[in-house]
Amino acid sequence: MTISPLRFGAxxxxxxxxxxxxxALTLFVAPEGNDAWSGRLEKPNAQKSDGPLAxxxxxxxxxxxxxxxxxxxxxxxxxxxxxxxxxxxxxxxxPEDSGTARAPIAYEAAPGARPLxxxxxxxxxxxxxxxxxxxxxxxxxxxGKWTFEQLFVNGRRAVRARSPNQFYHYMLxxxxxxxxxxxxxxxxxxxxxxxxxxxxxxxxxxxxxxxxVTLVAYHSWEVSRxxxxxxxxxxxxxxxxxxxxxxxxxxxxxxxxxxxxxxAALDAPGEWFLDRDGALSYFPLPGEDMARAEVVAPLVExxxxxxxxxxxxxxxxxxxxxxxxxxxxxxxxxxxGHGDGQAAYSIPAVVxxxxxxxxxxxxxxxxxxxxxxxxxxxxxxxxxxTRCRLEDLGAxxxxxxxxxxxxxxxxxxxxxxIDNNIVRSAGLIFMGAVGVWIGHSGDNQVTHNDISDLRxxxxxxxxxxxxxxxxxxxxRIDFNRIHHLGRGVLSDLxxxxxxxxxPGTTVxxxxxxxxxxxxxxxxxxxxxxxDEGSTGIVLENNLVYNVKTGTYHQHYxxxxxxxxxxxxxxxxxxxQRSRVEEHLSxxxENNLVYxxxxRLFHGSWKDANIxxxxxxxxxxxxxxxxxxxxxxxxxQVSGKDEGSLIADPLFVDAARSDFRLQPGSPAGKVGFKxxxxxRAGLYGDPEWTALPEQFKYPPVEFAxxxxxxxxxxxxxxxxxxxxxxxxxxxxxxxxxxxxxVAVTEEAARSGKRSLKVADAPGLQFAFNPHFYYVPNHxxxxxxxxxxxxxxAGVVMFHEWRDSWSPYRVGPSLWVRNxxxxxxxxxxxxxxxxxxxxxxxxxxxxxxxxxAWDLEVSQDGKEPRRxxxxxxxxPDWKTIQxxxxxxxxxxxxxxxxxxxxxxxxxx
Numbered sequence: 001m002t003i004s005p006l007r008f009g010a011x012x013x014x015x016x017x018x019x020x021x022x023x024a025l026t027l028f029v030a031p032e033g034n035d036a037w038s039g040r041l042e043k044p045n046a047q048k049s050d051g052p053l054a055x056x057x058x059x060x061x062x063x064x065x066x067x068x069x070x071x072x073x074x075x076x077x078x079x080x081x082x083x084x085x086x087x088x089x090x091x092x093x094x095p096e097d098s099g100t101a102r103a104p105i106a107y108e109a110a111p112g113a114r115p116l117x118x119x120x121x122x123x124x125x126x127x128x129x130x131x132x133x134x135x136x137x138x139x140x141x142x143x144g145k146w147t148f149e150q151l152f153v154n155g156r157r158a159v160r161a162r163s164p165n166q167f168y169h170y171m172l173x174x175x176x177x178x179x180x181x182x183x184x185x186x187x188x189x190x191x192x193x194x195x196x197x198x199x200x201x202x203x204x205x206x207x208x209x210x211x212x213v214t215l216v217a218y219h220s221w222e223v224s225r226x227x228x229x230x231x232x233x234x235x236x237x238x239x240x241x242x243x244x245x246x247x248x249x250x251x252x253x254x255x256x257x258x259x260x261x262x263x264a265a266l267d268a269p270g271e272w273f274l275d276r277d278g279a280l281s282y283f284p285l286p287g288e289d290m291a292r293a294e295v296v297a298p299l300v301e302x303x304x305x306x307x308x309x310x311x312x313x314x315x316x317x318x319x320x321x322x323x324x325x326x327x328x329x330x331x332x333x334x335x336x337g338h339g340d341g342q343a344a345y346s347i348p349a350v351v352x353x354x355x356x357x358x359x360x361x362x363x364x365x366x367x368x369x370x371x372x373x374x375x376x377x378x379x380x381x382x383x384x385x386t387r388c389r390l391e392d393l394g395a396x397x398x399x400x401x402x403x404x405x406x407x408x409x410x411x412x413x414x415x416x417x418i419d420n421n422i423v424r425s426a427g428l429i430f431m432g433a434v435g436v437w438i439g440h441s442g443d444n445q446v447t448h449n450d451i452s453d454l455r456x457x458x459x460x461x462x463x464x465x466x467x468x469x470x471x472x473x474x475x476r477i478d479f480n481r482i483h484h485l486g487r488g489v490l491s492d493l494x495x496x497x498x499x500x501x502x503p504g505t506t507v508x509x510x511x512x513x514x515x516x517x518x519x520x521x522x523x524x525x526x527x528x529x530x531d532e533g534s535t536g537i538v539l540e541n542n543l544v545y546n547v548k549t550g551t552y553h554q555h556y557x558x559x560x561x562x563x564x565x566x567x568x569x570x571x572x573x574x575x576q577r578s579r580v581e582e583h584l585s586x587x588x589e590n591n592l593v594y595x596x597x598x599r600l601f602h603g604s605w606k607d608a609n610i611x612x613x614x615x616x617x618x619x620x621x622x623x624x625x626x627x628x629x630x631x632x633x634x635x636q637v638s639g640k641d642e643g644s645l646i647a648d649p650l651f652v653d654a655a656r657s658d659f660r661l662q663p664g665s666p667a668g669k670v671g672f673k674x675x676x677x678x679r680a681g682l683y684g685d686p687e688w689t690a691l692p693e694q695f696k697y698p699p700v701e702f703a704x705x706x707x708x709x710x711x712x713x714x715x716x717x718x719x720x721x722x723x724x725x726x727x728x729x730x731x732x733x734x735x736x737x738x739x740x741v742a743v744t745e746e747a748a749r750s751g752k753r754s755l756k757v758a759d760a761p762g763l764q765f766a767f768n769p770h771f772y773y774v775p776n777h778x779x780x781x782x783x784x785x786x787x788x789x790x791x792a793g794v795v796m797f798h799e800w801r802d803s804w805s806p807y808r809v810g811p812s813l814w815v816r817n818x819x820x821x822x823x824x825x826x827x828x829x830x831x832x833x834x835x836x837x838x839x840x841x842x843x844x845x846x847x848x849x850x851a852w853d854l855e856v857s858q859d860g861k862e863p864r865r866x867x868x869x870x871x872x873x874p875d876w877k878t879i880q881x882x883x884x885x886x887x888x889x890x891x892x893x894x895x896x897x898x899x900x901x902x903x904x905x906x
Contacts, residue, residue, distance in 0.1 A: 025066055025076035028052035029059050029115075031083035038062070042079070052081070056091045056107060056117065056304075056324075063105055064096055072103035080324065082113035086121075087326075090302040095309070099318035101358070109323030109363075119300035119350075120152070120328025120368075123280065126290040133266070133281045134290040142278025148297040149214075149261075149332060150394070150429075151272045151282070152368050155294070157392055157428060158282065160214075161266040161273040167703040168218065168256035169200040172236075172710065174248045176728040177721065181230035181239055190726065191243035192229075194255070198236045203264040205233055209276060214333060217244055218256040220523050221456060221492040222432035224339030242336030250731065251523075253774045254706045298330035301371065302348065308355020310379025310410045316353070320360040326350060331370025331394050331429060343437055343460055344430035345403055347395045349375035359383040370394035370429060378402060380413040387684065389422045389691075396433030396454065397423035401441025403463045405471055412471065417445040420682055424452045424695060431455035431490055434497075435482070439463040440471040450681050450692045451482045455489040457497040457529075458482035458512070464500025466533040467558070474504035481681035484514045484697045486525045486548065491517040494529025494553070495544065501558075503536030511680040513657070515547040519702040524549035526576070527567070530557045530586070538563070541675040543659055545569045550576040550602060551593070560586040564673055566659050568594040573602035580604045587611040590671040592649045597621040601628060606638070614643040614670040620654070645670055712775045715900040718743045718753040727755055727899075732771040737762060738891065739769040749787035749835045749897035757796070758893050759886040772883030773901065779845030780905040782879060787897040789835045790815055795888040800842065803880035808873035811840050811852040815894075820856065822869050828856065835859075835897075846906050848877040 027039035030051075035058030037050045044051030053059050059078045066076075076099065099105035109115055126134040140146035151158045163169070175193035179186060207213060210228040215238065217224045226240035249255045259265065263281070266273045272282045280297075284290055303326040308316040329350045340346050349372035353359060356376065365388065366373045373390040376383055376399070390397045398421075401413040418436055427433040435451035435458045438444055451458045459482065462472035482495040495512035498505070507528065517525025527544030530537065534557035542565045544551040551567035554560065556579035567574065574595050577585065593600070593615060600617065606628050617632075619625050625646045627635035632646055647669075650662040661667055661674055682689045714729050721743045726732045732741040738760030748754045757769055775782065782800075790796070795817075800810040813822050820827045830836055835858070842852035850871050857863035884896065 024074040025063070025072060027059055027062055027076075027078045028081070028110075029055065029078060030081040031085065033058075035061070039078075055085060056080070059107060060091065060093060060097050067096075072099065072105070074103055075099075076103060076105045078105070078107045079110040080107065080113065080115040081110045082115060084116045084118055087117050087119045087300050087303060089300060090305045092305045092307050093316050093319055094307050095314040095316055095355075097319065098316055101318060104318040104320060104358070106320040106322055107324065108320070114323070114325060116325045116327060117303060118296070118328045119303060119326070119330065120296040120298045123295045123297055126282065126293075126295070129281065133283055135282075136280045136295075138274070138278045138280055140278075141274060141276075141280070146299070147274065147332065148299075148330065150298055150330070150368075150370055152296045152328065153282070153293055154288070157368065159268070159271045160260045161262065161271045162258055162260045163200075163203065163265040164258060165268045168258055168706075169196065170254035170256060170706045170709075171195070171248055172197060172254070173712070173729060175237055175239075176726065178237075178239075182241065188725070189239060190247035191245075193237060193239040194248045196236045196238050201231055201233065201236055201238060204228070204231055204259070204262060206264060207262045211241060211335070212276065213262050214260040215240060216258050216260065217248065218490070219244065219246055220251040221490050222340060222342060222344075223430065223490075224337065225333055225429070226337035227333065227335060240337060243339070245339045245341050247726070252731075254709050256706070296328050296368075298328045298368075298370065301330045301350070302352060303329065303350045303366075304352075306353035306356040306359060308353075308379065310355035311408060313410065315355050315357045317357040317359065320362060321364055322360075323363045325365040325367070327368045329369030329371060340430075340432065342432060343456070344372070344395045344427070344433035347371050347430055347433065349373055349399060351375070353377060353380050353383065355379045356383055357381050361385045361388060363387045365389045367392045372399055372433065373397045373423070373426075375399040376401070376413055376416050378406065378413060379411045381415045384417040384419065385421060386417070386419050387421065387688065391422065391425045392428065393426040393433075394429030396426050396437060397435045397451070399437045399439070400444050401439035401471070403439045405440050405469060413441045414471075415443045416441070418447070418449060419445060420448045420684065422450050422682070422691060424450070427454045427456055434458070434460045436460070438472055438475055442471050442473040442475060445476045447476060447479050448681060448683055449480045451480060452484045452692070452695065453487070453697065454485050455487055456485070457493045458485050458495045460497045460499070461505060462499035462502050462534070464533060467501060467535065468533075470500040470502065472500060472502045472505070475502065477505070477507045477510065479509045479680050480511075481692070482510060482512045486515055486517045486700075488516050488518055488700045488702045491525060492523035493517055493525050495527045497529045497531060498534040498537055499531050500533045501535040505537045506540070507537060508540040508542065509675065509677070509680060510542045511677050512542060512544045513546045514697070514700070516700045516702075517548045520705055524553065524576070526553040527551045528553070528562070528565075530554040530560055532556060533558075534560060536560070540564050542566070543677040543680075545657060545659070548572060550574060552576070553578070554586055555579060556581055557585060558583050562586055562588045562591065564590045564675070566592045566594070568654060568659065570595060571598070573599045575600065576602040577605055577610065578603045580607050581609060583609060585610045589613045589615065590673070591615045592667055592672055593617045594649060594651070594654060595619055597623060600625060605640075608639065612641045612644070615641060616645050616647055616649055616667055616670045616672065618646065618648050620648075643670060709774065709776050711777050711903055712773060713902050714773070715898070717751055717898050718755055719751045721753070723753070727771055730771045730773050732769070734769040735763050735765070739763060739886075741769045741771045744895070747789060747895045749789070754895045754897040755899075756893060756895055757884065757886050759888040759891065761890050766887050766889075767885045770883055770885035772881050775879045775882050775901060775903070777844055777879040777903045779847065780903050781841060781843050781847055782901070782903045783839060783841045784882060785837070785839045785898070785900040787835050787837050788830075789895040790818070790830055790832060791893045792832045793888060793890055793892045794886070794894045795892070796884065796886045796894055798838075798840070798884050799882075800840075800879050801881040802876055802878045807881065808876040810871045810873070810876040810879065811842050811854070811869070812872055813840070813854065822854070822866070823872070827866055828864055842871075844879065845877055850874040850876070
């Protein structure tokens with residue numbers, strides 16, 4: 001990627017016409033300058049004794065010295081000439097560098113100039129080598145004094161050698177416990193170890209230092225990056241140096257990963273690899289001339305720091321950066337790796353501000369960096385980022401606020417304006433990063449931005465899961481163009497994504513399109529997404545089209561208003577609502593919903609706690625429009641969608657994304673008011689506003705369906721797991737509210753240990769706690785044996801399911817009030833405190849009959865056999881989910897022991 005120079009149009013004219021008064025401070029910076037000079041001269045004098053300064057840090061020091069003579073009476077301006085300036089450490093602005101409202105200080109590009117501050121170093125001396133590679137020797141790398149994990153060739157981010165070159169490898173199973181190679185001691189390895197396919201890790205056998213290899217694990221909406229501690233090539237088990245945020249395969253098998261930075265992976269044009277011996281190898285793209293190529297590697301992680309101390313009332317303020325470019329920022333993965341729960345939350349920014357007020361960043365460019373672009377973190381207010389271009393970033397674009405509520409008001413951030421910027425091609429290292437992120441911060445403005453080409457969310461607002469206190473209030477997310485997100489890589493994402501109470505917040509007049517999440521075992525990708533606890537938000541006059549799993553989704557929330565939007569063309573269902581609650585979830589009115597095939601609703605829409613009225617629905621495929629299997633008339637009789645219609649809204653050309661209304665459109669009959677969606681996105685001179693049209697977005701490529709994992713056969717008596725451990729080879733889900741799924745020594749059918757499943761009142765989901773295995777049994781006969789002991793009040797079930805959506809159910813048995821039942825029919829008593837042995841058997845695939853057998857036995861008693869039990873789903877034939885779930889609403893306990901799963905092939 002080559003970045004063309006920024007041209008500032010009318011802004012340049014402003015520079016050219018400015019004439020400082022005799023008392024104003026004007027300084028100059030130039031590549032030929034010297035920080036020991038005064039900076040008062042634009043060019044060096046004939047004697048080379050005075051002239052411009054040489055650096056941004058030198059200019060700030062000169063301004064500080066000038067201020068020591070007395071406060072500035074008029075604005076101060078530092079003009080920076082064209083050229084490249086090396087950054088070897090961040091430029092730090094402290095409270096002593098501040099201007100005032102009357103005399104602000106601007107560090108700005110000289111008229112017509114585009115100064116570039118580079119945190120990198122050029123690398124030359126490439127020579128041809130075997131296999132089409134070119135190699136340069138880097139003595140500092142050989143000496144251990146410099147390493148890097150990014151490389152930029154001719155303005156393009158090169159690909160660090162990886163395997164596979166496209167898409168993913170897949171984990172087979174999680175390793176719960178084992179010997180930690182770092183300590184030699186037994187350890188919980190669920191977040192660090194997994195079994196791989198042998199062909200995927202075999203190339204690592206030639207790697208001398210496994211810790212040099214980076215393993216990137218994909219966790220639905222995030223990634224974690226790891227260094228390898230060891231690989232057991234006999235068992236194909238990989239162990240990382242540090243943990244992922246979740247146990248591997250937590251969000252459903254098979255989990256994806258890829259490997260980076262080993263020589264055997266250097267096999268595709270555009271890839272590179274840096275060896276410990278200092279050899280930098282590069283595989284050129286077709287037509288790339290390495291004798292003339294500009295190759296840059298980064299040295300410095302951060303560029304500019306505004307270092308105020310808000311708690312002590314010391315602010316950095318009234319400083320502007322204008323027309324400056326900052327390139328080539330470093331990021332090095334720490335020895336323990338790195339992983340965040342969401343949004344690459346802990347990753348810093350190349351421009352970082354604490355205790356900053358009235359800071360303006362205008363017309364600047366931040367590119368080729370390894371972390372976030374700009375972060376107004378703690379105690380910042382009344383700052384602006386305008387007409388900037390942020391791209392090719394390892395993390396996201398701009399962040400506002402923090403993830404916790406600062407108890408002292410002076411430490412809180414708010415009233416930040418992010419207006420008329422380009423944020424694109426980001427999240428290239430930390431794929432869960434966000435274009436613009438707002439945490440616990442209010443009264444911010446995110447307007448008229450063009451945000452694109454991230455693997456996760458465009459704009460994220462709020463940082464509260466649920467209905468607790470949140471500072472993310474009265475934020476304006478308006479008039480943005482947000483597009484080409486997800487790219488088939490991550491899931492559970494949105495064009496605009498909200499969390500927690502946000503009263504007074506608007507998400508309006510945005511254009512959102514091409515939002516595509518990962519296609520397999522993913523959690524969806526939506527245009528507008530009100531996630532957990534979103535409250536009091538108005539989403540109005542948005543155009544949303546071409547998305548993966550819905551133009552609108554509310555997970556759960558309260559009293560949101562979705563009004564007067566155009567919502568079109570979702571691949572897998574148009575509108576989604578996931579949780580029913582006892583209050584009004586949202587009002588959905590005056591919207592145009594337009595699609596071509598598939599279902600309208602996903603989730604729960606029948607209850608009284610959503611309000612739908614005066615909407616227009618149309619299925620352009622010509623299929624009947626139904627509402628939870630009802631006609632519109634039946635739906636309206638049930639109390640939903642009063643005044644709504646099924647009719648073609650008569651868009652000018654929806655297939656070509658022209659959603660203007662033709663004369664005679666029935667949209668007005670449902671109260672829809674046309675809005676001008678061309679106002680979304682950038683504004684200003686044509687050269688600036690036309691820039692997004694130059695960016696190319698290839699069609700999203702979805703990975704093929706992952707290869708099925710091998711059939712799981714197991715026997716677990718829980719003797720090898722310590723008390724408190726999760727069940728090996730299973731996915732366990734608890735809410736941490738007194739519920740548990742854990743190994744215990746309280747009871748055992750044999751040996752000393754069993755698995756305890758404890759329920760509790762007040763859980764969010766009735767099916768928690770639960771755990772399940774992924775057998776992937778497709779044919780033959782499967783038998784599941786286990787010992788069960790229930791205590792008083794237990795309500796639980798054991799069930800086998802396939803992977804269809806919605807899933808189909810095979811064997812299913814329940815225990816309620818000490819009675820075993822199947823399909824609502826009670827079969828026998830299960831007295832509390834007594835162990836019973838169960839054997840469940842069913843034919844699969846070619847052996848499937850739609851029925852299953854059950855045998856229950858107890859020591860000293862004749863077994864009870866129940867044959868030919870009918871499966872709830874007659875067409876069920878395979879097992880991808882075999883689980884146990886407690887559904888009580890009070891404190892209860894049951895125990896399991898000696899769980900065994902076997903399959904006999906046909």
